[in-house]
Each structure stands twice: as structure tokens, then as C-alpha cells.
Amino acid sequence: MANETLVTISQRTGFSISTISRVLNGQAEKYRISATTVRLIEEEAKRCNYIPNLLAKGLTTRRTNIIGLLIPSVDNPYFANIASVVICQAKTQGFTTMIVDTMENEKNEQQDVLSLISRKVDGIIIVPCDRDPAFLERISKHNIPIVLIDRYFDATSLPYVCTDNYQGGYEATIHLIGLGHERIACIQGVPYSMPNKERVRGYREALRQNNLEENARVLGTDFSVQNGYLETKLLLNGPSIPTAIFTLSNTILLGAVKAIRESGFRIPQDISIISFDNNTYLDYLDPAITRVSQPTEEIGILAVKILTESIADNKTGDTQILIPPKLIVCNSVSRLAVLEK
Amino acid sequence: MANETLVTISQRTGFSISTISRVLNGQAEKYRISATTVRLIEEEAKRCNYIPNLLAKGLTTRRTNIIGLLIPSVDNPYFANIASVVICQAKTQGFTTMIVDTMENEKNEQQDVLSLISRKVDGIIIVPCDRDPAFLERISKHNIPIVLIDRYFDATSLPYVCTDNYQGGYEATIHLIGLGHERIACIQGVPYSMPNKERVRGYREALRQNNLEENARVLGTDFSVQNGYLETKLLLNGPSIPTAIFTLSNTILLGAVKAIRESGFRIPQDISIISFDNNTYLDYLDPAITRVSQPTEEIGILAVKILTESIADNKTGDTQILIPPKLIVCNSVSRLAVLEK
DNA sequence: TTGAAAGCGCTAACAA
DNA sequence: TTGTTAGCGCTTTCAA
Numbered sequence A, B: 001m002a003n004e005t006l007v008t009i010s011q012r013t014g015f016s017i018s019t020i021s022r023v024l025n026g027q028a029e030k031y032r033i034s035a036t037t038v039r040l041i042e043e044e045a046k047r048c049n050y051i052p053n054l055l056a057k058g059l060t061t062r063r064t065n066i067i068g069l070l071i072p073s074v075d076n077p078y079f080a081n082i083a084s085v086v087i088c089q090a091k092t093q094g095f096t097t098m099i100v101d102t103m104e105n106e107k108n109e110q111q112d113v114l115s116l117i118s119r120k121v122d123g124i125i126i127v128p129c130d131r132d133p134a135f136l137e138r139i140s141k142h143n144i145p146i147v148l149i150d151r152y153f154d155a156t157s158l159p160y161v162c163t164d165n166y167q168g169g170y171e172a173t174i175h176l177i178g179l180g181h182e183r184i185a186c187i188q189g190v191p192y193s194m195p196n197k198e199r200v201r202g203y204r205e206a207l208r209q210n211n212l213e214e215n216a217r218v219l220g221t222d223f224s225v226q227n228g229y230l231e232t233k234l235l236l237n238g239p240s241i242p243t244a245i246f247t248l249s250n251t252i253l254l255g256a257v258k259a260i261r262e263s264g265f266r267i268p269q270d271i272s273i274i275s276f277d278n279n280t281y282l283d284y285l286d287p288a289i290t291r292v293s294q295p296t297e298e299i300g301i302l303a304v305k306i307l308t309e310s311i312a313d314n315k316t317g318d319t320q321i322l323i324p325p326k327l328i329v330c331n332s333v334s335r336l337a338v339l340e341k
Numbered sequence C: 001t002t003g004a005a006a007g008c009g010c011t012a013a014c015a016a
Numbered sequence D: 001t002t003g004t005t006a007g008c009g010c011t012t013t014c015a016a
Helices: A006-013 A017-024 A035-047 A054-061 A077-092 A106-118 A134-142 A165-178 A194-209 A225-236 A250-263 A296-313 B006-013 B017-024 B035-047 B054-061 B077-092 B106-118 B134-142 B165-178 B194-209 B225-237 B250-262 B296-313
Strands: A066-071 A096-101 A123-126 A146-149 A160-163 A184-187 A217-219 A244-247 A272-276 A290-293 A320-323 A326-328 B066-071 B096-101 B123-126 B146-149 B160-163 B184-187 B217-219 B244-247 B272-276 B290-293 B320-323 B326-328
Touching: A006 A017, A006 A035, A017 A035, A054 B054, A066 A077, A066 A106, A066 A296, A077 A096, A077 A296, A077 B077, A077 B096, A096 A106, A096 B077, A096 B096, A106 A123, A106 A134, A123 A296, A134 A146, A146 A296, A160 A165, A160 A194, A160 A296, A165 A184, A165 A194, A165 A244, A165 A272, A165 A290, A165 A326, A184 A194, A184 A225, A194 A217, A217 A225, A225 A244, A225 A250, A244 A250, A250 A272, A296 A320, B006 B017, B006 B035, B017 B035, B066 B077, B066 B106, B066 B296, B077 B096, B077 B296, B096 B106, B106 B123, B106 B134, B123 B296, B134 B146, B146 B296, B160 B165, B160 B194, B160 B296, B165 B184, B165 B194, B165 B244, B165 B272, B165 B290, B165 B326, B184 B194, B184 B225, B194 B217, B217 B225, B225 B244, B225 B250, B244 B250, B250 B272, B296 B320
Parallel strands: A066 A096, A066 A123, A123 A146, A146 A160, A160 A320, A184 A217, A184 A244, A244 A272, A272 A290, B066 B096, B066 B123, B123 B146, B146 B160, B160 B320, B184 B217, B184 B244, B244 B272, B272 B290
Antiparallel strands: A290 A326, B290 B326
């Protein structure tokens, strides 16, 4: 089993390997191979459990039907979710996924991309962690199609599918303002990362439009629970305690929640909180957390679609898409009475 | 770029492809190739950005350094966590991971295994969803090494690395009993699945040892939030309300928590709850959930270790390991006063 | 309607 | 110390 090749089948049926190949690839009609021949070959193939060698096939056809997926950390519900969508979607298109965890490290990333190319993947979907698109652009130009997801670069020709983070930051902030909040602090993640920058931009713009730009407070340095915890501690012990906190990721959120609870403040009576990233568990926190939900499903599906089309047409894609996120309103934000202002 | 082959380098340097191959594979010493030759070849390889074709290499060596990973649902924090460990661990051993989502469907599973074999993976790590090991055993015998993780079969020769679910079920129940609980309900997942059966067995044994076997109540049918919700609803509206509920997965837990809150009961004052599966968020529920934490890290590392050794030795492994889980005690279980009993 | 044969890029046995 | 050559299993052109 599994050691059968076209040659063995050829020997046993008496037909040439060309004929075997054609039949087994569904090209019998095209070559007008007789029904008897087809039957004989198919029977033998099934009988001996023939399993094609895709390595050999790939070597000759220069197509592997594999797509490479690079993720900064598979062990992050948000990325796991995206990976899941990509894997399943790719499968429906006849592609197998080769997945790599770059561990949020650009050296790994470059090496991993080369490794995938070595394995002759037909295309690459990547959540980039490099700050500079140069490497990926070079690869894309000379080798194989690449689609960025979740993160993109300032000025790049590479196709991408990402959340409209600006929109998300804006809407979350408007939501708070609409409920009477004016002192809204924002705890951010890695400052230079594109999603972070965009979320902050949205936050600031919402404040500006409501003449609250002077109240803008952007704190924090990375997407960690600890960062959320520490910054919130500082906020709650500072001179001007905000009425609402906008955390730019679910990890930051958790840290913030912990700090708030420790301090004895109640959510949302004493302090409102709104966050980025969706997660089932957020519905079970007490109170359930109002948050900006990213369109992971759409991102995954579109990325695969763009990539496979690009593979089929044998050209580099140029579609750049931002998908608006959705605000999920729960109970972590209170309406501020005029008095309290 | 990336269209370079040994032949092109051979032509440009004037050395034979064998020599190029040897140098580029670090066999220069072994073949006593002159330093100059080595330098010349390496320079040219770097200059033209030579990227080896692993398809061709795999075809000749019959080794791909790819391991196949089959997961029932990547979009499940628990499995995502295991996948993450496997991917990273495999990488440290020089293996790339090809991942497939079987969607908890045995037809998919079989097809996916064959597909991976087609791609000539060197070995397979799988969370099986089939109830019958026959297929995997046949594959293992004739083709490539397989290691089961998280789930195993009653009587199988296949190597596996799993949580000691019996132990987990037992300890959780003993923990409850130790705090005075006697009416402990258990909401299970898929009844026939091995982890579930073992957890229930542990639960029953703990009760038996404390002469509480008559109180055993095992309800539920699958690992869904809804199942947890519905069964809890029934429990709370039934004639004999338990003082504690043991949910056999984090999904079931969430459903139970929802039902309990809706009914106005308080955790843990009115009803205690203990669960299976670990997750960061469980620390942020109110109260934080006491749970049995599975040794995902150890499982992933060991599975890769067993598999790669088995690949290296070119034999099917036979290591079968159960790793004890850890009880994480939080605040969702109360001590029952004697009176309340 | 079927077959022969070249070639994909690489390794390794054999030769020199 | 280096080279020649025969495959690995498959597709595909050309021929019949």
C-alpha cells in the first residue's frame, strides 16, 4: 500500500504509464480512451490502493496546491480564528495549508518565507510582523503571490485584506461620547504597528469632531495583559480619573479589568470600558464587554479568494481591502448623567 | 531569483552538480572538497539567491521533513493551543507542519490523512475523531508513523499522548467532596468519546469511594455551549438541585454559567461549579472558575518527540502516555456548611 | 486510442 | 578531490 506507482499499475494492466496517468487524472475522455481500458485501470488503482505522489507531480507541473500561511502566534484566539478560516477556505479551493508560527519575529518571518518557497507553495498568506515591506515585496515580484492579512504597510503595492481599524477606533469612541463620556483614555498596543496607529487615529478623530481633542490620552506600549494592567493602575491612581477606558486589544482589556476590580471601582457604574477584538468569553465576563469585533471570517475568505485567483491567473494581485468592523454593544459602558460630567 | 538550480550554478562555476550539491549540503568536508571550490560555489549560490527545491529533494531522498497535523477544529482555543505547541516544537526539530482541520468529521479525517500521505509527510500527529482506530492503524502499519494526541482508542497499538482524563475527573470530584458537596451533577460532552468516558469514570469513582455513588448524575450529549445551557436549566428547575456542577469542557461551562446567572443563583454561594479545560479568560470570569487544566504543552512536545524519533528510527512507535492534569483552584467552589447539607 | 521518451531538480552510487 | 549517471514518480509532447 502506498508504494504503488504509475509504473506498477502499468505493469499489471499492460497499459503504458501515459494512459494510466490520463485515466487517473480524469483525462480519459479528452484522449478518447476506451471505456474498457478506463475500467481496468481504475479497478487496479483502487485494488492496490494507489496514492499519487504529489511531490513528483509538483515537480513536473510546477504546482503544488499548497498555500503557506504565516501567523505571528497561533496561540492567540484571534489569529487561531483567522487561521481556522483560511485553512478551511483553502481546502474548499483544493489547497492544503502549510502553517508557520513566526513568533512575532521578523528574522523568523524571512526565513520561514524562504522555507515555504523552497517547498514550492503556490502562494502565501501572511500576517506580517516586519516593519518593512521590502523583503516581501521582493519575494512577491520574483516568485509567488502574497496576500497580507490583518496588518499592512503604509505604502505598499502588496495586496491586503485587513480590518478598517480607523473605523473601529472611531466608532468605539463615538459610542462612548454619545453616552456622555468626555474623559476617555485609550490604552494602546505596539505604537508603530499599523492596526494600532489606525485605531488611535480613529479615536483622536472622534474626539476632535466633538471638540474633545484636548482630552485625548493615549497610553501604553504593547499588546500584553500586563501593559493593560499597569496603565490602568496608573490611570486610576492619577489626578484625573477617566470615565471610560478604550483598550485596543483583548489582552489589554483583561489587564485593565483586573486593575479596575482590584481598585474597587465597578464596571460600568464607576468606569466604562470598551475594547477591540471579539471573543466568546467576553460575553461571559461580568459585565459582558462592549467591543469592536473584527471581520475575521471575511478577512480569511477574501484573502484565500484573492490569492487563489492570483495563482490561477499567474499574476501578482493588487486588491487592497479594508473591511469595517462591527461594534458589539454589551453592558460595560454606562450612560453618563449630565451631573456627573 | 528562485529559479536557480544546481545546473545553473554548475554552469556558472564550472563545477559538476554533484560538487555543488555536496557543498550546499554541508558535505564539503566529507568529500574533501577544496576550500577554494567551496568558497566559489557558496559565493555564487548566495549571489544568485539560490533556493533549493525541496520537492525534488524529497522525491529522491524520500524524506520531506514535513509532519502532518490533523485537528478537529483549529478554532477552539484548546486545540489552537496544542497546534501552536506542535508547530513550534516541530520547527525546532527541523520540521515544517502541514495542518488540516478535519471539522470533527471522520470522512474528512480519512481523506485528509490520505492527502497528507500523498504529499509524503514524514509522519502524522492527529487528534482523531473517528470512533474506530482501524483506518489509522492500517495507515500506520503500511506507511508512516502516527501519533495520537488528546484522544485515543480503547485497545490500540498506536502511540498516543493524552491527558489522564480519569485522573482529572477524579480529582475535580474529590475536590468538591472535600468541601462538603454531596449532590454533584456532571454535564458531559460526547458520551462515547474517550476523554469524556474517562472523565466520567473518574467522577463516578470519586463518588463511589465516598459512598456517594447513588448521587451520581451524568447528563448531556455533546461539547457545546448549548448543551451546557440546557442541561443546567433542567437541573436548576428539577426536583433536586445539586450543590455543585462539574462541566466537562469550557464550552459546557459557559452554557452552564449563563443558565445559572439567568436563574438568579449565585456562584459559588448558591451553586458551585468546576470545569475541565484551561483558559486565560477563566481567571477573569466572576468568580474565576476552578478547573482541571490539561498539560497541552507537554502533550505537544512529547508527541513531536515521539514522532520524530519514530521517523528517525524508521519504525512505528509504541509509546502510550497519559499525563496527569492540574487542578487550578479559584473561587467558583464554596465550602458547604454542615447545615446546608 | 495508445505509447515512447524527455525532463522537472535533486541525490547517491560508482568511477576516475 | 571531482565528475558521470541513473533514477525518484509524474506529466506532456510528439509520434503512431
